[in-house]
Amino acid sequence: MKRKANCDNHYSLNRGPWSAEEDQILINYVHVHGEGNWRELSKRAGLKRTGKSCRLRWLNYLKPDIKRGNISSSEEDLIIRLHTLLGNRWSLIAGRLPGRTDNEIKNYWNTYLRKKVEHNSNIIPMKLKMESPQSSKNGLGIVFDPTKSSHPITMPTRAVNDITTSWDQNPFVSIPEVAHDHCSEGFLKHFDNYDLLMPYEDCHFNGYDRVEHFGDEAYRVNDAIGETWYENGKIDDYFPAEYDVEYMGPTENDDTSKFGSRTPPHQSYRQQSPGWLPPRLRNEDQVPNLAQRHKHVHRTTTGKHATCGLRTCTRVMFMKTCVKEQGTRNKEHEEGPTIIHCS
DNA sequence: AATACGTCCAACCGCGATACC
DNA sequence: CGGTATCGCGGTTGGACGTAT
Incomplete structure (x- = not known):
C-alpha cells in the first residue's frame, strides 16, 4: 500500500543534534506522561521536532536504562555470534544485550566489528560458518530466510x-x-x-x-x-x-x-x-x-x-x-x- | 598551519507492519 | 474493507573529530 507522505510538518522544525534543553524537555515530558504517541508528545511538550525524531532520541539516547560506554569483550563476542546467526537484524541482536540500542550495535558493527570479523575469518578457518541470513543458500545447503519467522x-x-x-x-x-x-x-x-x-x-x-x-x-x-x-x-x-x-x-x-x-x-x-x-x-x-x-x-x-x-x-x-x-x-x-x- | 582524508556515530529517511477509524 | 496514523526497523547521511601529509 502506498503511503501518504509523513504528516509531520517539516517547516520550522529543528533538525540535527539535540540541545540539552530539548533533551530535558523530552525527559520531563516522558516521565510525566509516558512514552508513545510521539507526534502528539512533540506538540504538547513544545518541542520543534518531529514525533519520529523524539522517539528516536528517547529510545537511543535518553531512556534511563540505556548503557553508555564501551562495549565489553563479552558483549562484542555475543554480537559477533548473534550476527552470524541473524545477520543485520539489529533490533533482535540488541534485544539480547541489555541497555544497548540497535543503532549503537549497528554502528559498532559497521565501524569496527565487521572488519574485525572479516580479518579473523581469514586467519581462523576453524570456525563453523553459516551464511549470512541475507543469503538464501550456501554451498552446504543451509537454507535460512530469517525474514520469514518460524522458518x-x-x-x-x-x-x-x-x-x-x-x-x-x-x-x-x-x-x-x-x-x-x-x-x-x-x-x-x-x-x-x-x-x-x-x-x-x-x-x-x-x-x-x-x-x-x-x-x-x-x-x-x-x-x-x-x-x-x-x-x-x-x-x-x-x-x-x-x-x-x-x-x-x-x-x-x-x-x-x-x-x-x-x-x-x-x-x-x-x-x-x-x-x-x-x-x-x-x-x-x-x-x-x-x-x-x-x-x-x-x-x-x-x-x-x-x-x-x-x-x-x-x-x-x-x-x-x-x-x-x-x-x-x-x-x-x-x-x-x-x-x-x-x- | 593548512588541507585532505578517514572514522565514528547521532540523526535522518523510507518503507513495511500494524492499529485504528 | 479501505484509508490513515503510528510504530519500528534497517540503510544511509552528514557533521564532528582525529590523523596523515
Missing part, C-alpha cells in the same frame, strides 16, 4: 554427520549409549527458528556461563545441553557426578538431604537462578515456567538437543567447541578440543 533451519547433512561422528569419538565414551542416540538422531537437524528467538526470560538456560580459552581464542560457554538433560531427568547419565569438575559443593544454606544422590548444581549457577530445585523436586507449582519449559524440552526426547532459546544457538554456532565444552567436564579429556571439520 525452519536445516543443518547441512554433511556437517551433522561429521558432528555426530565426532561426538561418538569424543570424550563421552563412558556415557551410556542412550545419550549418544540423541546425537546420532540428528543434532539440530531440524528445528524452528522461532525457538531460537524466544524471549530471553523464557529461556531456562539462565546463568551458568563462563569464558573458556582455546588457544588464543576465548569463547563464552553455556550449559544449555546440560540443563536440557537436567529437565529430562537424565543428568546422571549425561553429566555423572564424578565428571562434574566444576562442582563446588553445597552452600551452608542448602538442605543437602533433598539432593539425594544427585549432584547439586554448580554454585555460580545456583546463585544466578533463584528458585532452582533439583529436578525430582520440581513441579509446576514450584517452578511456574515449567510447563512452558517442558514444551520445548520435549524436543530433547526426539533427538533435538538444542532448541530452547537463543543462548543455545551460540552453542550451535560454535559446535566445534562443543566437544571441548563437554570435554572440560571430563577429567580424562582435559588436554584439548577435538576439532570437527564441517566445511
Whole structure:
C-alpha cells in the first residue's frame, strides 16, 4: 500500500543534534506522561521536532536504562555470534544485550566489528560458518530466510554427520549409549527458528556461563545441553557426578538431604537462578515456567538437543567447541578440543 | 598551519507492519 | 474493507573529530 507522505510538518522544525534543553524537555515530558504517541508528545511538550525524531532520541539516547560506554569483550563476542546467526537484524541482536540500542550495535558493527570479523575469518578457518541470513543458500545447503519467522533451519547433512561422528569419538565414551542416540538422531537437524528467538526470560538456560580459552581464542560457554538433560531427568547419565569438575559443593544454606544422590548444581549457577530445585523436586507449582519449559524440552526426547532459546544457538554456532565444552567436564579429556571439520 | 582524508556515530529517511477509524 | 496514523526497523547521511601529509 502506498503511503501518504509523513504528516509531520517539516517547516520550522529543528533538525540535527539535540540541545540539552530539548533533551530535558523530552525527559520531563516522558516521565510525566509516558512514552508513545510521539507526534502528539512533540506538540504538547513544545518541542520543534518531529514525533519520529523524539522517539528516536528517547529510545537511543535518553531512556534511563540505556548503557553508555564501551562495549565489553563479552558483549562484542555475543554480537559477533548473534550476527552470524541473524545477520543485520539489529533490533533482535540488541534485544539480547541489555541497555544497548540497535543503532549503537549497528554502528559498532559497521565501524569496527565487521572488519574485525572479516580479518579473523581469514586467519581462523576453524570456525563453523553459516551464511549470512541475507543469503538464501550456501554451498552446504543451509537454507535460512530469517525474514520469514518460524522458518525452519536445516543443518547441512554433511556437517551433522561429521558432528555426530565426532561426538561418538569424543570424550563421552563412558556415557551410556542412550545419550549418544540423541546425537546420532540428528543434532539440530531440524528445528524452528522461532525457538531460537524466544524471549530471553523464557529461556531456562539462565546463568551458568563462563569464558573458556582455546588457544588464543576465548569463547563464552553455556550449559544449555546440560540443563536440557537436567529437565529430562537424565543428568546422571549425561553429566555423572564424578565428571562434574566444576562442582563446588553445597552452600551452608542448602538442605543437602533433598539432593539425594544427585549432584547439586554448580554454585555460580545456583546463585544466578533463584528458585532452582533439583529436578525430582520440581513441579509446576514450584517452578511456574515449567510447563512452558517442558514444551520445548520435549524436543530433547526426539533427538533435538538444542532448541530452547537463543543462548543455545551460540552453542550451535560454535559446535566445534562443543566437544571441548563437554570435554572440560571430563577429567580424562582435559588436554584439548577435538576439532570437527564441517566445511 | 593548512588541507585532505578517514572514522565514528547521532540523526535522518523510507518503507513495511500494524492499529485504528 | 479501505484509508490513515503510528510504530519500528534497517540503510544511509552528514557533521564532528582525529590523523596523515
